[in-house]
Amino acid sequence: MPELQTVLDEIAASMASMTERGHVAHYIPQLAKVDPNQFGIAVLTNDGQLYGAGDADAPFSIQSVSKVFTLTMALGQVGDSLWKRVGREPSGNAFNSIVQLEHEHGIPRNPLINAGAIVVTDVVLAGHKPREAIGQILRFMRSLADDEGIYIDNAVARSEEETGFGNRALANYMKAFGNLHHPVEMTTGVYFHQCAIAMNCRQLATAGSFLATQGRHPLTGIKVVSSERARRINALMLTCGHYDGSGEFAFRVGIPGKSGVGGGILAIVPGKASIAVWSPGLNKVGNSLLGSLALERLAKAMDWSIFGP
Known part of the structure; x- marks a missing residue:
């Protein structure tokens, strides 16, 4: 298994060189002003280790x-x-x-x-x-x-x-x-x-981490929801979290995720990690173009998929 920080650094470097970055959400005037050349990613593993790369500390509208x-x-x-x-x-x-x-x-x-x-x-x-x-x-x-x-x-x-x-x-x-x-x-x-x-990637990965740990927050130990409810929220994220791009995201990335038109995506690897990625440019169905690509690469590099190895 490759070292997670190395993988994140490589993904962030690769995303920085991308020329096709999608389009920011113009129908909300304040979001139209956001610089599309930003990319951040953070991962909180279930053992409480928090990793980040790129603009992981830049706040964005989670939408x-x-x-x-x-x-x-x-x-x-x-x-x-x-x-x-x-x-x-x-x-x-x-x-x-x-x-x-x-x-x-x-x-x-x-x-x-x-x-x-x-x-x-x-x-x-x-x-x-x-x-x-x-x-x-x-x-x-x-x-x-x-x-x-x-x-x-x-x-x-x-x-x-x-x-x-x-x-x-x-x-x-x-x-x-x-x-x-x-x-x-x-x-x-x-x-x-x-x-x-407004949150940054590190904050968002931490906030969503209870969904990766059967409803119990990995840092505080507090039970946020039952394990059954965590599973069901994850199921809804997988099937509905990317609107009419949900099937494509499940096919390419293979983990539950929820996107926002601010360019953020919260993704969950049950039993392993919580991931937040952000890049403001959106694809044609309103999901972060580079964020989706980064999650696909991360899932592949780390062998993270709910559909088995």
């Missing part, structure tokens, strides 16, 4: 990667009754598609597309004012990453609120079917802020 963590919170609040309001099947459509909602009577296909994540946020909001719910999500992220420095990028949150008409349309449509329990502006306001959480 849809936040959906994994709000899903964890919502399942902690309401358990399996969540599945009455959101499905568990891959969508096969774009992350912000409204078409399926019409066919499926306001029940989103899964919790990792935008519509499903908005329902999950609606669950997290229950019994709280929006500001309290946002604070609760941020505290959860800080505790998982063991880092009080994680923050919400208010410029990104503002940018999303000013341009988030598609997400409000999804929310309004679900509200019409009775699948949103709070006012649309309240739920989408919390959703925009959770997507605007």
